[in-house]
Amino acid sequence: MAPSIPSLHLAFAFAFAFAFAFSLHSVFGRYTSIFNFGDSLSDTGNLYYTCSSPNPVNVCFLPYGETFFHRPTGRFSDGRVVLDFIATWLGLPLVRPYRRVGLGGEGISAEEFGKGLNFAVGGATALDLSFFEERGVHNVPSHAVSLGIQLHWINKTYSSVCASSASSGCRDIFKNSLFILGEIGGNDYNYFLLDNRTITEVTSLVPLVVKEISSAITELIELGVGTIMVPGNLPLGCLPIYLQVYATSNPSQYDPQNGCLKWLNQFSKYHNEQLQQELERIRALHPHVHLIYADYFNAVMRILNAPKKFGFTNLHQVCCVDENRSYYFPMPCGLPSTIVCDDPSKYVSWDGLHLTEAAYKLIATSLMQASFTAPQFSILQQNSSTKLLQLQ
Template identity: 25%
Template structure:
């Protein structure tokens, strides 16, 4: 049987029905499941299974060369942050939702490279955040049908949820879109993106989530692709300023939201200062370069691919902060994962990620009709967010 009331915006491709019948609940009930939403910062292969362009794929050499020995769809020379989080939690790699015959017993990764908070960001080429939430709801319904609603509720209420998204809305949806800049100021656009994140967190809560990690944006103006456009190779201060404003607005809005949603814990992972330190003092953190990517210089024209003629490729990717013109190296992913897992201040607040993987003392129960916490004072508000068109 399905769980709760299915929102009107839920519309999934028919082939997903083949995937969801293979879901299972975790065999090790003592370790919470892990569910992942977002963009290329967490994508572990989703875009391998959708109809998109090369710009939104990471399934060709030299991606994945330093850990997997082959491309996996990750936008890295190896693993990404959620792979390390899963390892520290004692779990295997969490597979993408769309991967056929995948083992979803430890969790599911819905992240899609290029995805945004706003549906119109790279629309038709990626799995946007709203679609990812739709997929999660269908996954939850399948688990409930197969294993019973009581067990499903315990699994999803005790799980850890990671949300890492937003940069594509700004880089492509705003700064890369002159028409959008004519329609709205940076402040107005930040407001729209932040509102989308808040609504998505409310939806996750209504679906059963109570332990959510929200990753902030890095200094976007310092990505090599933007620095290459500046004659002096400097970071774009306006772009990074928007990222900083976004982070402050998200943290403030979610801190207020948390006060009204019972039993919800929102953990903020602050990537901005973490990355900026390594960009400004790379040698202090074990890097030889904080501005040039390992892959994507020379005649690559902003691309990273072994088959691109004249494309330069360094010999030690993990000695660089940047892997390609848009994405950090596996080493950065590992260092940040270590910081948030261990609770290194000021990069994680209010608790270390490892604390979230401690099982709940007792399961929580939900209203059979709306799948909300019984007695939730914001029940009507959350219900409206689920049923929006």
């Protein structure tokens, strides 16, 4: 008996759904590796190479890394960062820092390159360091690198690897990997804000920062990259360091729901809006590329607007402080005078500028599970064994 018209419609619907799901799975289903660019929010050890220098940075010492690794690893947290949780979610190993693989990329094998690399460095900026020097901003640390330098590193490594292997193989690596570009740009604003520049001056940086991110995206697309995730800025008005620097007795300056500085969060929103507009423009030019916006701002606000729901009892208090229980820039955490809270998992802020592992885990969960990416990453990504026990 021939199937009825409704049955045919149903069959076609199932066939279309299967084809669509297969298409998504083939594109997004199994990333072979992750390549990451950014600053201290995603550095997994590139700055750690300075630990043998005469003046090592604070992140070289405990209590950084105490929660998960039980030793400092160069991560600006008590444990893992968002990038680590994304890798775990995708069933991939933690992304290795560029400066600790193959002597900074020199002589790295195609096999090693295919496992992915992290080029993020603590203190990194979107703009060239000369930009800050020319404007008299002198609080940029000597170890900082620009996004342009990070792109130079991957180009250098790519050229070295692909000179001795099939170019199609290199293309396959980039096509099948997840590239994460950021968060980057936050330090550009931090250095200006912590140099007592006006909000007008800081706001004038936004088009320049977004342009640098846009140029980097275009460069990666030209290399054959198929998927790029671009995180937005954090809510700067909620970071304890800025709540300390810009403390005021005027209650109208603060959001009554979460105690954050409204004007500074408005600035973060402005950056994120401009970034998303630029991503839309790039999508129109390169419709074959999967360009994903990661909403770090609202992923953090989700926590701060209902901290008890997520197990946090300390909203704007800092876990790692100095003996006077203060925090400042550069961070006092990691010094002999450091005092650490008993349970970092109850704190959102680790050192006043960076977050705890517990907070980073929730941000990653928001990106992977909830509607904090555009397009929604949880729809595009349909693998992992029960998402590895929900990021244990």
